[in-house]
Amino acid sequence: MAVLTPEIVPGLVAGGASARVVDADLPAKFNVGDTVQMKNTNPSTHTRLARYVRGKTGVVNMHHGVFHFNDVIAHHGQGHQNCYSVKFTMLELWGEGYSATDYVYIDMFDDYMDKVS
Amino acid sequence: MNSIHDMGGMEGFGPINPEENEAVFHYEWEKPIFGFFFCLFAGGQINVDVFRHAIERLGNLHYLEGSYYEHWLGAFQTLLVEGGTVTIEEIDAKMTELKGDAN
Numbered sequence: 623m624a625v626l627t628p629e630i631v632p633g634l635v636a637g638g639a640s641a642r643v644v645d646a647d648l649p650a651k652f653n654v655g656d657t658v659q660m661k662n663t664n665p666s667t668h669t670r671l672a673r674y675v676r677g678k679t680g681v682v683n684m685h686h687g688v689f690h691f692n693d694v695i696a697h698h699g700q701g702h703q704n705c706y707s708v709k710f711t712m713l714e715l716w717g718e719g720y721s722a723t724d725y726v727y728i729d730m731f732d733d734y735m736d737k738v739s
Numbered sequence: 740m741n742s743i744h745d746m747g748g749m750e751g752f753g754p755i756n757p758e759e760n761e762a763v764f765h766y767e768w769e770k771p772i773f774g775f776f777f778c779l780f781a782g783g784q785i786n787v788d789v790f791r792h793a794i795e796r797l798g799n800l801h802y803l804e805g806s807y808y809e810h811w812l813g814a815f816q817t818l819l820v821e822g823g824t825v826t827i828e829e830i831d832a833k834m835t836e837l838k839g840d841a842n
Contacts, residue, residue, distance in 0.1 A: 626781035634777055638787075666740055668792040674747040696788035716748065 643702045646688040650704045651732045656682045658708060658735040668696035671734045679738060680710040683727060691731060703732040740792070743799040769808040775815055784822055785815075793817045 652658060662677040663669075670692050684707040694701040708730045712720040746752075764770050779785045785793075793814035797805065801813065819825050 626778055630781075631777060634780075641787075664741055668740060668788060668795065672747045673741060673745050690788075692788045692791075695786055696792040698789065 641690040641692075643688045643690060646702050648688050648702065648704060650685050650706075652682050652685075652704070652706060652735070652737060654682050654685060657738040658682055658730075659738050660708075660730065660735050661733075665693075667693065669693050670729075670731070672728070674715060675710065675728055678710055678714050680708040680714065680728075683707045683709040686729065689731075691733070693731075693733070706730050708735070740795050742795045743802045744795045765806075766808075772808045772811050772815075776811065779815065779818070784824065785818055789818060790814050 657679060658681070659679045660671065660675050660677060663671065664676075686705040686707060688702050689705045691701040691703045706729070707727045710726050710728065711722050712724045712726065713722040715726060764773070776785075776790070780787075794802070794810045796817060797810060797813045802810065805813065816830065820827055820830075
């Protein structure tokens with residue numbers, strides 16, 4: 623069992639621990655510029671796919687790399703996926719009356735979306 | 740999980756009024772709760788995502804009415820009971836004992 627010693631506490635408190643997986647050999651499923659639609663899914667388990675973005679369409683803006691996949695780690699599982707910054711218009715997220723030229727960027731995993739074009 | 744933690748787009752919570760020079764801890768009991776996180780992490784009882792999911796499962800009313808560190812305490816209780824470290828009966832017995840001390 624790991625032991626918490628006084629020496630490691632300040633670092634943990636200040637910075638936490640990174641969830642990035644640096645040695646994963648996992649090709650990206652999506653490319654920057656791809657139009658992608660978020661899945662409409664309502665799992666009873668943990669997910670970072672927020673309700674307000676389910677079913678919505680955006681554009682992959684950046685590939686962050688590979689990270690531990692929260693949805694399985696939260697249930698004591700193991701797994702990692704590519705994570706991307708996806709750009710959504712306010713109009714797409716909130717509908718009529720909202721801007722088509724203001725954007726929200728949300729981080730998304732491979733499993734959260736499908737390619738549209 | 741569709742619970743109250745997923746608040747994006749909701750209205751009606753009123754203004755956010757940040758305190759000036761806000762203290763890190765508002766009550767003494769919050770300090771050991773903060774420390775618990777690192778002990779349980781190092782001990783392998785929790786990880787950040789298991790912890791977050793336990794907060795999602797607090798119950799929606801408790802979540803809205805509870806303070807930040809009450810959420811942490813509730814999550815630790817859930818996870819320590821689920822992991823078999825303590826039982827609800829042991830927690831209840833200790834609570835009864837502590838109430839007795841206060842009277």
